Amino acid sequence: MTDLESQHQALAKAIPQYDENHYAVVDLGSNSFHLLITQVVTTPTGKSIKTVNKVKQKVRLAAGLDNNNLLTDEAITRGLACLNNFALYLNSIPVNNILIVATAALRIAKNNQLFFDAAKKILPKEIKLLSGEQEAKTIFAGVAHTTSSQSQQSPSKQLVLDIGGASTEIIVGSGCSAKKVVSLNIGCVSFIGKYFTDNKLKKESFNQCITAATDIINSVKDEFIQLGWQSAVGSSGTMQAMTEILKQRQQAPIITLKFLYEIQQILIQCKTIDAIEIAGLRADRKAVLASGLSILIALFQSLSIEELCLSSGALREGLLFELVPDAKII
Numbered sequence: 001m002t003d004l005e006s007q008h009q010a011l012a013k014a015i016p017q018y019d020e021n022h023y024a025v026v027d028l029g030s031n032s033f034h035l036l037i038t039q040v041v042t043t044p045t046g047k048s049i050k051t052v053n054k055v056k057q058k059v060r061l062a063a064g065l066d067n068n069n070l071l072t073d074e075a076i077t078r079g080l081a082c083l084n085n086f087a088l089y090l091n092s093i094p095v096n097n098i099l100i101v102a103t104a105a106l107r108i109a110k111n112n113q114l115f116f117d118a119a120k121k122i123l124p125k126e127i128k129l130l131s132g133e134q135e136a137k138t139i140f141a142g143v144a145h146t147t148s149s150q151s152q153q154s155p156s157k158q159l160v161l162d163i164g165g166a167s168t169e170i171i172v173g174s175g176c177s178a179k180k181v182v183s184l185n186i187g188c189v190s191f192i193g194k195y196f197t198d199n200k201l202k203k204e205s206f207n208q209c210i211t212a213a214t215d216i217i218n219s220v221k222d223e224f225i226q227l228g229w230q231s232a233v234g235s236s237g238t239m240q241a242m243t244e245i246l247k248q249r250q251q252a253p254i255i256t257l258k259f260l261y262e263i264q265q266i267l268i269q270c271k272t273i274d275a276i277e278i279a280g281l282r283a284d285r286k287a288v289l290a291s292g293l294s295i296l297i298a299l300f301q302s303l304s305i306e307e308l309c310l311s312s313g314a315l316r317e318g319l320l321f322e323l324v325p326d327a328k329i330i
Contacts, residue, residue: 015088016053023049023097024090025319028127030062030105030165031189031237031288033082035089036316040327047327049320055089057082058284061105062166062189071109079115083122090124099319101128103135104167104187132183136162136169138318140178143235145321146313146329159229159303162314163236163295165189165288168213170220170299172227180227182220186213188238188292196290199274201267206294213298221302232305235314238292241285243310248280255308257300263293 018024018037027034037053059082064075090098106112106129119127130138139162157179160171166187172180195209234255243253245263263278267290270276276286299305317329 018089018092020094020097022052022093023320023323024093024099025316025323026086026090026098026100026123027316027319028061028079028100028102028106029315030103030167030187031058031060032165033057033059033079033086034316035086036320037089037093038320040324047324048330049324049327050330053089055086057085060165060189062108062187063193065105065109065166065190068110069108070111071105071115076115076118080118080122083119087122087124093124095124097323098125099128099323100125101130101138101315101319103130103315104132104164104183104185105189107132108166108185132167132169133181135167135315136171136181136183137178138322139169139235139315140171140173140181140318141176141321142313142315142318143233143311144173144176144313146311146317156230157228159224159232159305160311161232161234161236161239161296161299161308163188163234163238163292163299168295168299170217170224170303172224172229180223182224184216184220186216186295188288188295191291191295192288195294196273199272201270201272201276201290203268206264206268206290209291209294210298210301213295214302217298217302224303232308233311234296234308235311236292237285238289238296239308239310241281241289241292242296244282245278245280253310255296255310256306257297260293260297260300264297267293 021040024037035055038049039052040047040049059078061075061079064072140160143160157172157174162169164187168184168186170182171178191209195205242255246253
């Protein structure tokens with residue numbers, strides 16, 4: 001038995017056995033693959049759904065897209081290795097309680113069928129490839145169903161932003177209904193490879209990255225500005241990173257453009273991605289922080305956003321709502 005096989009067996013033994021009360025969503029993102037396992041609990045007040053396990057792996061699928069938008073063999077291998085791990089967790093969960101989706105990198109990849117065919121042999125259920133619009137609507141549903149019931153019933157409009165590895169979603173909606181959605185081909189993994197290729201954090205690189213993102217956002221901004229909104233929330237790693245830095249500083253977790261410019265200056269002073277040191281910033285967020293920050297600055301500038309808060313829900317919570325629409329996510 002090889003070391004890898006031995007590790008695989010040890011992991012399989014360590015994984016709890018689940019049952020028909022458990023539900024799993026798998027999000028094959030362009031930066032990370034996520035597995036979320038939850039359990040439905042029925043009480044006199046109704047059904048609620050609680051998280052019992054989370055597994056995340058940085059696969060950086062979008063970084064494996066070549067100039068012809070073909071996934072490299074290495075990227076496919078990385079992705080399938082992660083799925084082999086996830087499959088161990090999914091073995092004891094009923095197939096009807098599982099939802100597996102893929103997003104931007106696999107939408108863009110011209111050879112995505114190679115990946116899907118290989119994944120069929122590993123996973124208990126086929127992967128559903130979400131369109132950009134489906135992804136945006138699911139993100140909005142995840143945000144809506146993790147906010148308080150009072151805000152769900154409110155007529156006020158909310159702007160929701162999600163910066164992924166290969167796409168950025170912009171949504172305006174009220175209550176649980178998305179009014180306007182768009183998915184743009186700008187992401188923190190794809191843009192780090194285009195504008196920060198030498199690992200250096202130069203002012204010129206930030207300017208180029210922000211300008212490129214702004215040009216794409218400007219093609220849709222007028223429709224969103226005409227709709228308007230009363231509050232703005234973000235639901236991705238870049239916003240999470242910004243919020244963690246603010247909390248470390250014991251400041252209110254409200255992101256402003258002034259704060260984003262300050263972080264940009266700190267990154268420029270760090271000079272290289274490897275040398276990034278910011279109190280409150282997790283090590284695993286450093287690799288794509290510069291590009292994610294640039295896209296967020298472009299969104300703030302183009303859409304004239306004054307302040308933005310972090311949402312506790314996003315794509316995976318929206319998928320959970322699809323699986324168990326009558327349960328409250330706790």
